[in-house]
Amino acid sequence: MTIHPDRPATLDVAALRNLMDSGPAPRLIDVRTPGEFETAHIPGSVNVPLDLLREHRARLRAHLEGPRWEQVVLVCRSGQRAAQAAAALSGAGQAAPRLLEGGILAWQGTGAPLRTGRARWELERQVRxxxxxxxxxxxxxxxxxxxxxxxxxxxxxxxxxxxxxxxxAMGMLLAKLPYNRGPRRPSLEAVLGRLAQREATS
Structure with a gap:
């Protein structure tokens, strides 16, 4: 699959599941709020909320770059926030990470495995x-x-x-509410540690 530097490529659910089954496992980064992530997420994904990703994009990019950069797949509810995350992570001349087409909604729609927890409204529904x-x-x-x-x-x-x-802007403000932060907002150090742990086991 060709990845255009300023237009992130997408993977549909079937392609992502095939990638996960064939190995090495992709680095799945879920950019939704911690509350949304706690409600339902793809097993093995790491929660890096969009505001945290934007704030520390240079360090995250440095951590993710390398031989397995093309294995990074960004996930959100429907694809919009993942596209924003891809734009934030794309450096000059650096291809954007791939996105899960249709996000978690598409993943759920196919009956693919999900890890679930406390139910919460999605951020887009709260905005409406x-x-x-x-x-x-x-x-x-x-x-x-x-x-x-x-x-x-x-x-x-x-x-x-x-x-x-x-x-x-309303979505970014709502994302800061305790309801959407989940048990606690992940720190950058915790995120980097989780990513390293996933790489070590893949």
């Missing part, structure tokens, strides 16, 4: 709830206080910008 609630509340409030309608306009503008820029 908060954005929808703010718009509804502002429209209702505007019947008594007309300027409140501008909150709905601001939310609409924010969602439009999120779509155009492929980012989501």
């Amino acid at each position: 709830l908060v954005a929808g609630s703010l718009v509804l509340t502002s429209i209702l409030a505007s019947t008594l206080f007309p300027p409140a309608k501008w909150l709905a306009a601001a939310i609409g503008g924010g969602l439009t910008f999120a779509a155009l820029s492929n980012t989501c």
Whole structure:
């Protein structure tokens, strides 16, 4: 499979499962929040939340680069955050890591193995709830206080910008809530140790 330097390649579920079965095992990096990861993740994957990855991308890239760089596969719920992670990890002239096409949703849809824990709402669902609630509340409030309608306009503008820029400020803020952090946010040292452990056993 050809990997374009500025356009990460994707693997479908069947291709990833074949890669996992044929060895050496790929380095699966799940960039969702710790809470989402705790709810359900691919066995053997390592949780590196997107904000942590962006904050320490230079050290993570240095750790991941080498003969098995092409074995790195990024995973999220549907592919959007994994694409952002790939962009963050791609250096000048360095090919982007591959992504699991369709993310965990596609993996679950095929009945592939999952390790599950405490159920939580996915981050995208939380964004829809908060954005929808703010718009509804502002429209209702505007019947008594007309300027409140501008909150709905601001939310609409924010969602439009999120779509155009492929980012989501509301999602990044919600990711910081204790609900989404899970038992605890992994440290960089813990992440590097987990990645090293996976490499040693693969």
